[in-house]
Amino acid sequence: MSDEVLKIEKRGAVDWVTMNRPDAYNSLNADMIDALLDYFQSLYMDHSVRVVVLHGAGRGYCAGLDLKERAGRNSEQPESRSSADGLRSQRRISEIVMRMRKCPQPILSLIHGGCAGGGFAFALASDIRIAGKSAKMNAAFIRLGLSACDIGVSYFLPRLVGVSVASELMMTGRYIGAERALATGLVSEIVEDADLETAAQPFVDDLLNATPLGLRLTKECLNMSVDAPSLEAAVAMEDRNQILCASGPDFHEGVRAFMEKRKPVYSGN
Numbered sequence: 001m002s003d004e005v006l007k008i009e010k011r012g013a014v015d016w017v018t019m020n021r022p023d024a025y026n027s028l029n030a031d032m033i034d035a036l037l038d039y040f041q042s043l044y045m046d047h048s049v050r051v052v053v054l055h056g057a058g059r060g061y062c063a064g065l066d067l068k069e070r071a072g073r074n075s076e077q078p079e080s081r082s083s084a085d086g087l088r089s090q091r092r093i094s095e096i097v098m099r100m101r102k103c104p105q106p107i108l109s110l111i112h113g114g115c116a117g118g119g120f121a122f123a124l125a126s127d128i129r130i131a132g133k134s135a136k137m138n139a140a141f142i143r144l145g146l147s148a149c150d151i152g153v154s155y156f157l158p159r160l161v162g163v164s165v166a167s168e169l170m171m172t173g174r175y176i177g178a179e180r181a182l183a184t185g186l187v188s189e190i191v192e193d194a195d196l197e198t199a200a201q202p203f204v205d206d207l208l209n210a211t212p213l214g215l216r217l218t219k220e221c222l223n224m225s226v227d228a229p230s231l232e233a234a235v236a237m238e239d240r241n242q243i244l245c246a247s248g249p250d251f252h253e254g255v256r257a258f259m260e261k262r263k264p265v266y267s268g269n
Contacts (some may be wrong), residue, residue, distance in 0.1 A: 006035035022058025041097035064117020104216035121151035132193035
């Protein structure tokens with residue numbers, strides 16, 4: 001993992017992850033894609049990390065694919081790039097959001113400035129979003145001669161804001177600002193850009209107030225329940241999760257802490 005393009009600051013059980021190409025609006029070059037793939041893969045079995053906070057350095061969150069780098073690669077060997085090569089390259093980027101959803105840790109995105117294309121997809125794939133007042137998000141793909149259905153956007157966006165608003169944003173490529181993002185439920189809160197990290201801390205504290213197992217199983221169950229074929233299927237997973245959580249020592253500690261009006265001290269099991 002390159003420290004130059006992805007900075008990871010560990011604060012206890014929380015990883016503060018910064019996409020760090022500020023001069024290029026944190027656009028996705030090959031190094032950034034590799035770093036994000038490696039990082040989210042590493043979280044699968046790393047239960048020492050309980051929460052991830054994702055944000056961008058400089059003036060924006062992430063501008064999507066680095067088009068200058070892509071144009072340079074294509075110009076070097078324009079006739080040798082096959083459809084299979086293109087699909088492999090495409091899948092490497094879309095795999096990032098797959099790994100974001102598969103990792104058991106909740107991901108909190110702090111969005112300021114430009115958040116376009118692949119960056120928009122990362123924000124949508126996060127579990128919680130807080131917007132700075134400067135935030136501008138869009139499905140930029142449609143403005144570049146592509147379909148707007150890319151990197152999971154067609155899956156996440158209608159589930160977050162409804163089909164009508166998703167259709168508008170994806171078919172036009174229009175930007176959605178912080179105020180409308182809040183009104184449509186796309187983000188949880190709007191703050192001044194300079195206050196994003198401060199605003200994130202109460203969310204982080206509340207997430208850490210859950211048992212480690214309960215938090216992991218909640219993300220897993222939410223993922224499954226969005227597409228559950230029936231109420232019965234969702235309830236079956238909920239029942240299984242509650243029995244798993246209640247069987248461990250953290251459940252009893254949580255109840256004691258609640259009764260004693262103190263913060264719980266979880267074992268992490």
